[in-house]
Amino acid sequence: FFNRLIVEKSGEYKDKLNLKLHGFIPLVDAVRILALEQNIGKTNTLERIKALTDKGVFPGDNGRDLYESFNLLMLLRFRHHLDQMNRGKKLDNYINPSALTQIQRSMLKSAFKAIDRLQNQLEIRFGLTALRQR
Known part of the structure; x- marks a missing residue:
């Protein structure tokens, strides 16, 4: 997983990465769970990440990494x-990783590593074993 991005294996979106399924949903849901546990009333994901970071919920630089990861996912989706709007296409969440620059792909892989660390943190914190969608 860490050396490659998870892409669709067949169908209309073959070789494309679903940013929503593999990026946003795991990140947003995990942050939401931790915010609920910590009685954080924020509804914006970035505000939740900041509040959780301020409370020391994330070890090391994980809070900063998650904040940057969310921003990267938003930028790539935007x-x-x-591009889809300019070409008159229906909007979706499937990007072609091979169309990204090497730096963008590297940053995206780092974002997924941060999300993976977050999911590991939740699994340990709540004794979960089947949290992952991947």
């Missing part, structure tokens, strides 16, 4: 949607 650019993808803008």
